[in-house]
Amino acid sequence: MNFLTHLLNGISLGSIYSIIALGYTMVYGIAKMLNFAHGDVIMVGGFIIFTMMSTLGLNPFLSVLIAMILCTLLGVTIERIAYKPLRKAPSLAVLITAIGVSYLLQNLALLIYGAEAKSFTSVIPIKALTLLDGRLSISGETLVTIPICIIIMTVLNTFVRKSKTGRGMIAVSEDKEAAVLMGVNVNKTIAITFAIGSAIAAIGSALMFSAYSKLSPTSGAMPGIKAFVAAVFGGIGSIPGAMIGGILLGVIEILSRAYISTQLGDAIVFLILIIVLLVKPTGILGKKIQEKV
Amino acid sequence: MKSKSLKINKSARSVIVTVGMILIAYIVCQILIATGNMSNLLQNLLVSMCYYSIMAVSLNLTVGILGQLSLGHAGFMCIGAFTGAIFSKCTVNSIENTFIRLTLALLIGAVAAGLFGIVIGIVVLRLRGDYLAIVTLAFGEIIKNVLNVLYIGYDSKGLHFSMKDAISLNLEEGGTVLVKGAQGISGTPRDATFTVGVVLLLITYLIIVNLVNSRSGRAIMAIRDNHIAAESVGINITKYKILAFSISAALAGVAGVLYSHNIATVQSSKFGYNLSIMILVFVVLGGMGNLRGSIIAAVLLTLLPEYLRFLSDYRMLIYAVILIVMMLYNWSPACVAWRNKFSPKILLNKFSGAMLKKSKEV
Numbered sequence: 001m002n003f004l005t006h007l008l009n010g011i012s013l014g015s016i017y018s019i020i021a022l023g024y025t026m027v028y029g030i031a032k033m034l035n036f037a038h039g040d041v042i043m044v045g046g047f048i049i050f051t052m053m054s055t056l057g058l059n060p061f062l063s064v065l066i067a068m069i070l071c072t073l074l075g076v077t078i079e080r081i082a083y084k085p086l087r088k089a090p091s092l093a094v095l096i097t098a099i100g101v102s103y104l105l106q107n108l109a110l111l112i113y114g115a116e117a118k119s120f121t122s123v124i125p126i127k128a129l130t131l132l133d134g135r136l137s138i139s140g141e142t143l144v145t146i147p148i149c150i151i152i153m154t155v156l157n158t159f160v161r162k163s164k165t166g167r168g169m170i171a172v173s174e175d176k177e178a179a180v181l182m183g184v185n186v187n188k189t190i191a192i193t194f195a196i197g198s199a200i201a202a203i204g205s206a207l208m209f210s211a212y213s214k215l216s217p218t219s220g221a222m223p224g225i226k227a228f229v230a231a232v233f234g235g236i237g238s239i240p241g242a243m244i245g246g247i248l249l250g251v252i253e254i255l256s257r258a259y260i261s262t263q264l265g266d267a268i269v270f271l272i273l274i275i276v277l278l279v280k281p282t283g284i285l286g287k288k289i290q291e292k293v
Numbered sequence: 294m295k296s297k298s299l300k301i302n303k304s305a306r307s308v309i310v311t312v313g314m315i316l317i318a319y320i321v322c323q324i325l326i327a328t329g330n331m332s333n334l335l336q337n338l339l340v341s342m343c344y345y346s347i348m349a350v351s352l353n354l355t356v357g358i359l360g361q362l363s364l365g366h367a368g369f370m371c372i373g374a375f376t377g378a379i380f381s382k383c384t385v386n387s388i389e390n391t392f393i394r395l396t397l398a399l400l401i402g403a404v405a406a407g408l409f410g411i412v413i414g415i416v417v418l419r420l421r422g423d424y425l426a427i428v429t430l431a432f433g434e435i436i437k438n439v440l441n442v443l444y445i446g447y448d449s450k451g452l453h454f455s456m457k458d459a460i461s462l463n464l465e466e467g468g469t470v471l472v473k474g475a476q477g478i479s480g481t482p483r484d485a486t487f488t489v490g491v492v493l494l495l496i497t498y499l500i501i502v503n504l505v506n507s508r509s510g511r512a513i514m515a516i517r518d519n520h521i522a523a524e525s526v527g528i529n530i531t532k533y534k535i536l537a538f539s540i541s542a543a544l545a546g547v548a549g550v551l552y553s554h555n556i557a558t559v560q561s562s563k564f565g566y567n568l569s570i571m572i573l574v575f576v577v578l579g580g581m582g583n584l585r586g587s588i589i590a591a592v593l594l595t596l597l598p599e600y601l602r603f604l605s606d607y608r609m610l611i612y613a614v615i616l617i618v619m620m621l622y623n624w625s626p627a628c629v630a631w632r633n634k635f636s637p638k639i640l641l642n643k644f645s646g647a648m649l650k651k652s653k654e655v
Contacts, residue, residue: 034423082617085625091422092362093620096577099364099570100616107610221566228427261456267438270431277420277428 004136006258007251012142014250015149019204020227021242022156023197029173029237030193036098037078039224040105041198045071045205046215047109050120060123068202075198076191109217122210141211152200153243160239165192173237229273235283244284304506311585312495319491334599340555342595343490344548347497349575349587351544354501357582359537360517362426364569365433369406369542371564373549375440377402378481378559379471383447385482395484399550406546410539418534433569440561445472477560485554493551497544501584504540513537574612577619
């Protein structure tokens with residue numbers, strides 16, 4: 001039964017990773033940039049929900065909704081101020097800017113809320129489910145996280161494939177110049193991608209901090225990087241890939257923490273990233289892109 | 294004599310200026326110390342300015358000259374710090390001459406970090422751009438995490454390693470535990486002095502300048518500017534990338550050895566992603582590819598927070614703003630246009646043009 005508990009915990013953590021990974025994979029697919037600040041948008045989302053619930057005493061659903069709106073605004077603002085002027089700059093410059101934005105958000109949160117970890121009240125009102133005479137217990141967070149992850153994935157996949165905006169996204173990700181000639185507004189498409197990614201990040205932060213209950217200015221950075229690992233693992237730019245990669249990564253992380261070493265969990269996750277990039281750099285579901293000369 | 298001075302080319306002049314700057318700074322500091330005009334606070338910072346400068350110059354080789362973003366530079370420093378400290382602790386009784394012991398420790402630290410650089414380079418340098426950055430970050434974190442749980446002991450049979458705790462090292466009686474997991478390694482002889490630091494900084498600088506101005510350096514910069522074009526003229530990309538990467542790693546190892554011989558306790562948790570970013574800020578502020586700039590930025594950004602204590606809460610915030618503003622200033626089309634309009638050179642040309650016109654009219 002122990003193994004089953006670990007497995008479920010892993011799938012739950014993995015679902016959170018895949019929700020965060022969506023933001024990375026969409027932005028990377030369309031804007032061809034690694035948005036390092038995505039993990040910190042999650043942290044900001046966590047603090048918004050925390051403030052709404054603890055300080056203002058709002059209803060959890062309303063808090064998450066407000067966090068989604070504010071995170072969307074934040075994502076679009078970051079894109080407008082920091083990334084849009086650098087559209088034609090080398091990728092090194094964009095990456096350094098993204099690291100700068102990530103640091104900026106972390107340190108602003110540090111100045112406002114202090115370094116001490118806050119305890120985050122769960123937004124999920126469901127009680128834990130006990131099965132098999134109490135030998136297997138599934139937390140309410142796990143029960144909610146997995147279905148929400150599947151719903152987001154399905155909706156987003158349908159949106160990208162069926163709607164006009166979504167098809168514009170695919171067009172921009174495949175060939176920016178050709179998309180412009182076909183009448184796609186590239187700047188608007190990229191802004192929408194950032195908006196969707198950040199809104200989903202707010203949901204991800206509600207689920208993640210509900211499950212782990214500790215919130216500090218740096219608590220977005222590591223899950224963010226791991227979610228990027230998940231996106232690479234599943235094949236960057238692919239929405240189902242983000243889901244598969246996220247869940248696999250979550251399961252591997254929890255199982256290696258349980259059976260190999262508690263302290264080396266992160267090291268094992270990063271080792272997997274390195275192996276994946278060496279063996280199959282395009283990830284599980286990724287497409288190979290030929291570089292143009 | 295005149296013809297001889299003309300022969301000194303631009304790069305040589307730049308080297309002379311930089312070396313002169315370092316030496317003058319060193320002499321001024323020594324005079325201030327000798328006359329008792331330097332505060333204790335500043336004296337404590339002198340060695341750290343040296344190792345941060347070495348880190349910045351060596352990272353500049355990877356980021357500015359090779360054009361690949363490495364986010365795991367602190368990992369190499371960590372390896373240098375640990376191997377150097379272990380060597381010095383083991384030999385503190387057998388090698389009594391401080392100079393020989395420190396030199397050997399520096400060599401061992403540099404070789405260990407350089408070897409890791411080669412191994413990681415072989416793995417990492419097949420990738421490009423963002424992937425490379427994230428994998429170097431991953432390697433840095435792996436090094437940090439593994440050293441965080443590593444226990445090393447020493448007895449008559451040699452070195453013992455364990456990933457669990459000090460007891461499972463199975464040391465003989467009289468054996469000493471050198472590295473205590475998360476507590477790190479303490480009691481390293483404090484051999485690092487300001488003079489040693491400055492000498493190492495000069496050596497580091499000269500190694501990299503020499504590399505940059507050599508045939509290999511030109512090949513490395515060709516890869517940075519256009520790797521496909523470089524490959525098509527017959528430059529062995531992998532070879533030069535690994536060359537630059539491992540030299541950069543080895544020099545970071547030297548900085549690590551200097552660090553561990555300057556500080557009471559070395560803990561792997563100090564060498565995280567934050568340190569790598571801090572060094573990156575030095576490189577970006579000093580100008581990517583500009584070695585002198587890296588040194589100046591490293592010194593300034595180590596000094597300023599100490600003098601501007603009231604800003605200490607905002608230190609990392611300022612670093613973040615520096616990164617964003619520098620990148621926007623360099624690459625944003627609006628800023629580039631503004632710079633072209635108001636750059637001193639162009640203003641001067643306009644001014645002299647106007648003067649010339651006036652003089653003609655008269």
